[in-house]
Amino acid sequence: MRRHWDIEELVEHFTLLPDELALLANKTGATRLGFAVLLKYFQQEARFPTVRQDVPRTVVAYLAKQVRVPEEEFIRYDWEGRSIKYHRSQVRSHFGFRELTLGDAEVLGVWLAERALGLGLHEEHLLAAAAGWLREAKLEPPSAERLVRVVHSALHMAEERLCSQVHGQLSADTRRALDALLITATTGQPEESEDNTLPLQSAFNDLAAEAGKPGLESVLGEVIKLQRLRAVGLPGALFREVPPKIVHTYRTRAAGEPPRELRRHPAAVRYRLLAAFCFEREREIIDGLVELLIHIVQRIGARAERRVERELFKDLRRVEGKQNLLVALAEAALQRPDDRVREVIYPVVSEQILKDIVREHEANGPAYRQRIYTVMRASYGNHYRRMVPAILRVTEFRSGNEVHRPVIQALGLLKKYTLSTARHYAPDEEIPLQGVVPSRWRGLVVEQDKQGRERVSRVNYELCVLSVLRERLRCKEIWAVGAHRYGDPDKDLPQDFEAQRPAYYQALAQPLDPTGFIAGLRQAMEAGLSKLDGGLLKNRDVRITERGGGWIALTPLDARAEPTNLLRLKVEIARRWPMTSLLDILKETDLRVGLTEEFRSSGKREQLERGTLQRRLLLCLYALGTNTGLKRLAAGTHSENYTDLVYVRRRFIGREALRSAIIRVVNAIFCARTTQIWGEATTACASDSKKFGSWDQNLLSEWHVRYGGRGVMIYWHVEKKSTCIYSQLKSCSSSEVAAMIEGVLHHCTDMDVQKNYVDTHGQSEVAFAFCHLLGFELLPRLKTIGSQRLYRPAAGQSEAYPNLQSVLTRPINWELIRQQYDQMVKYATALRLGTAETEAILRRFTRNNLKHPTYQALCELGKAVKTVFLCKYLHSESLRWEIHEGLNVVENWNSANNFIFYGKGSEMASNRIEEQERSMLSLHLLQICLVYINTLMIQRVLGEKQWSRQMGEEDLRGLTPLIYNHVNPYGSFRLDMDERLALESIEEAG
Structure with missing residues (x-):
């Protein structure tokens, strides 16, 4: 039973009804209170409390007032004697329950075995399902140990049945x-x-083995x-x-x-096991082939552009002020129209400048594009062309859109000619050109032979086919059979949407009728625009200027100084816990939270003694989280050797276990916080990414165009008090919008995210649309705030909002939103349910797919939602401060990454994506453990009166548990399981 109940919940769930009071008529004192506790506890949980401490004190106090017995009498209630057995019998009889028999246990085991696969073969899920079955069957649950045995038996039965099914289907x-x-x-x-x-x-x-780098x-x-x-x-x-x-x-x-x-x-x-491995690995490899194809085609074009630019511009001097030169030329020509060019023009503009202008025009005109294509053709024809037969031989591409049928036909033509050495296709061959060959390349693809007949060059045509295929694959208009991320886009959506439409709309809290949806949003736009327009003249920080046809000038926020008491608090923590070992912080968190309980063997049995396994797990997690590696940890002052640590890492430390451990620590932080210091539970988080260097012999590592160097991105979701609830490993070019939505929807912690702060890269019109449909606010800090435009809620209101006229643009196309409303909800449901990867779903809605009607509707919806946000953002300084403070928190989290992940120059020294993800999650776990222990340290200090009196509102506003001036992540690695950090007294710890 949960520990915290407010007064309204107590009244609703623990008020004794008249028939229940009748059962207490012949009972007095501790017996009366104890029976009332058993009665209401059983009513809530469908089981009896195992020990007295299972019942929250608030529940005991509330029941004690109703039965008019002092709360202290509950301690005197006999928990072992005949009375409690009789009371349990009465309670069971009152609710129509009975005790579980051997026959009932067998029926339960069979029932669980039939559903074990659907529940993921997870013991916790099966225990929850068993509890529901017992409650519905009105059976009192057996002891915890017996129920676990029933669940283990059901798991074994389900796995044996699956083994037989798989074995029977294999030849x-x-x-x-x-x-x-x-x-x-x-x-x-x-x-x-x-x-x-x-x-x-x-x-x-x-x-x-993972695929290497694109090549x-x-x-x-x-x-x-x-x-x-x-x-x-x-x-x-x-x-x-x-x-x-x-x-x-x-x-x-x-x-x-x-x-x-x-x-x-x-x-x-x-x-x-091997069949499952081969089945999934085949899908992964097809995805990898598509990814390689996309990267290679992009690389051919990018390298050709760089090479041509180097050749053309190495000695090319760009001509500045061409407009003024043109005016000077025109004036000179008009004044002396009959004289020679050399006498009139060259004194005004020199011959060399005119040559530079001509060369600059040629470098940016058709000749430049033709030169790029020539280089691309040479690169492809001499090297990369060998990949086409290999890919077409093992991969089948399809499309459900007739518009892209020419591309599918072209791929069939390429496959037909894979063994041919002909330079051109046969004259009688049907060759699709429309929708395959861009008009600018048509003259290069379609050549003329000596007889003047048009012939299609195979190499040039193949290059065009691969280029258009790349664009269509990226937005999933064309997909690969058997792939997962690049597979059939229709399978990304919930297959039972038509049958479950009302339930899915209800889950998103959206109306079934688009009329109500549109009316609410339109009203919000009108209110926001009116409020901004009415308050603009009094708003000293926001101005609308005429620059660029309308520009929003926003005064930057002034920096706030760090409160003095926060600096004093950091000094006091460093004095009380000087140079605390980061390994001890991880160990202390585990002893309090039990995070290592989430790590179980990938096999069916665990033979290691739990204390030994716990010690080895902590060392492995520390080695991975700091990036120092297992060999360095194996040299520490403990009894564990390198081979033992490698075994534990391979068998116990997986992605799901790490995420479960992170969730456990995050929830422990939320439970440990005191509202007097940290305030009420927050519903807002900020998200941002950070680049980490990594080895590049894999498909994830890419060159970062802003930060330079090869690496990967880790995308963090951090709530306002520095608790990171989710992390993702992404490529440098991947969508931050997809990562933002993924973290909000699937963080799986106790936090209810209702607001998400992002920077400019984490927002888009499609992002605003999906966030609105999914029920949380997207609050970006826009670097390009000056060029933003506000959309009108309706046509025919050209004179409305006079103070905003220069930044207002066209009205929203509500009819398009109405037509595509059901499809938008369908995609939002797919995101919520996780029927496919978030990035795989959002890949359909990019600029490569502008004609997609649902994409157009999402853009319209996003424009409307973004307009409402911009009105609030510009009108409210407090909102701008809120977003700025939230993003500062995630930037502070990023700054702590280098302090903890210091090994090997903070570079992920592995080419296996699985290993890189394991390093990321271990870093996340180690850093969140630091936040947990710092939370307890800060509460210990501020729990003292002399400190609590000093903390003002500004001090508490800027308080963060992500501090590390008192932490030492280096030095010798000593792990003593019997040594504890002095965070409270022994009695409090117990």
Whole structure:
């Protein structure tokens, strides 16, 4: 039972009704109060409290007042004797419950086994389902230990059943092919090195390896992997009835074990794991091939542009002031129209300047574009052209839009001619040009032979096909069969939307009728514009100027000085806990929160003693979170060696376990906070990204155009008191809008996010639209505030809002929103449910897909919502301060990353994306543990009267638990499980 109940909830759930008071008629004192507690507890939880402490004190106090028994009498209630057994019998009888029998337990086990796959094979989910079944069947739950045994039996039964199903669908040839994947490359040698960390290469290891950086070699390597996976011969319907999360769980388990351990499993278990691995790996490799294709085609064009620019502009001097030169030329020509050019023109504008003007025009005109195409053709024809047959041989592209049918036909033509050496296509071949070849390249693609006949150049045509294919793949108008992220876009949407439409609309809190939706938004626009227009003349910080046809001039906010008492507080914390080890902070958090309980073996059994495992987990998490590596930690003053740490990292530390541990610590922070210091629970967070250097032999690492250097981005969601609730590993060019929505929707902590602060890169019109549909506010700090435009709520109001005329533009197309309202809600539901990756869904709504009607409607909706926001932002200084303070918090979080993630120059030294993500989540966990311990330290200090009296409103406003002047992340790595940090007295700790 939850611990905190307000008075309204107590009245609603714990008020004794007349028939319940009748049961208390013959009871007095502690017995009367104890029975009332059992009665109402059972009514809420459908079970009895195990110990006295299970009942919140507020509940006991509220019931004590009703039965007119002092609250202290509850301590005297006999928790072990015959009376409580009789009372439990009375309560069961009152609610129509009975005790669980052996037969009931067997029925429950079978029921759970049938639903175990749908519940993700998670023990916690099965326990919750069992509790619901018992309540509905009016059965009192058994002891916790017995219920866990029933759940474990159901899990075992479900997995055995799945093993049999998978094994029964695999042919003998497929089973032999799966076993062949586990054969090491060299026989007669030990399968692993002496430290048990460097397995010899096998086909399984090759298939598990990530794709390299974009290049022809990577494409050919991935094609070979895909062909080998398909040669295994898995049935197409093998996992059709199995939830994707279950398949992913088995795939992760298989990837975490070396071949020798996989071979030790019973045949049915081994084939289930390997089949899941091959099934998911095939989809991942197809995604990787599409990604490689997109990157390579972009690279061909980008390199050609750079090369041509270097050649054309290395000696090209741009001519400044061409407008004035033109005027001077015109005046000279008009004054002396009959004289020679050399006598009239050259004295005004020299011959060299005129040559520079001509060369500059040629460099920016058709000749420049033709030169780029020539370089692209040479690069593609001499090197990259070899990838086309390989990709077309293993990948099938489709489209559900007839507009893109010519591209699909063109791909078929390319596949038909893969073995041909002809320079041109056959004259009688039907070659789609419209929608494939841009008009500017048509003269290069369609050539004339000696007889004057038009012939299509194969190389030039292929380059055009790949270019348009890249653009269509990026917005998923064309998709790859068998892919996940680049697969059928219709499968990204909830398949039962038509049947469940009312429920989905209700979940989003949106009306079924678009009329009400539009009316509410239109009213908000009118109110916002009226308020801004009416207060503009008195608003000293906002001015509308005529610059550029209308410009919003906004006075920057003045910087606020750090309150003096906050500096004194930091000094006091550093005095009380000087140079606290970061490893001790992680350990203390675990001892209080139990974060290591979230890490379980990827196999079915755990043989390590829990204390040993806890110690090794903490060392591994510290090594990953600081980026120092396991070898450095293994050299510390403890008994754990490198091999043991590698084993624990591989078998226990996975992405899902790390996220669960983070959620546990985040929720512990929310519970530990005192409202006197931190205020009421916040519903706002800020999100931003930070670049980390990384090795570049993978598809995620990219060159960052703003910060320079190769690396990846980590996108953080941080609430206003420096608690990071979600983190994501992204490429440098990935959508920050998708990352923002993903974190708000799927952070899984106890926080209810209703506002999200972002910078300019985290917002767009589509982002405003989806945030409005999903029920939270997007609040950006816009760098380009001056050039923003406000949209009119309706046509025919050209004279309305006179003070805003220069920044007002056209009215919103409400009819388009009305027509596409259902489709917009459908996509918003897909984002909420997570039926596909957020970025995969949003990929459809980019400028590459301007004609998509739903995209156009989302843009219209986004313009309306953004107009409402801009009106509030410009009118309210307090809102601007709120957004600025929120973004300062996430920037402070970013600044602490380098302090903690200091190893190897803060560079992710791995080419495996899985390892990079593990490092990111470990950093997140370590930093959130620092916030948790700092929260307790600050509360310990401010709990003293002499300190609490000094803290003013400004001090509490600027208070943050993300401080580290008292922390030492370096030095020797000593872990003593018996040593504790002095955060409170022993009694308080207990």
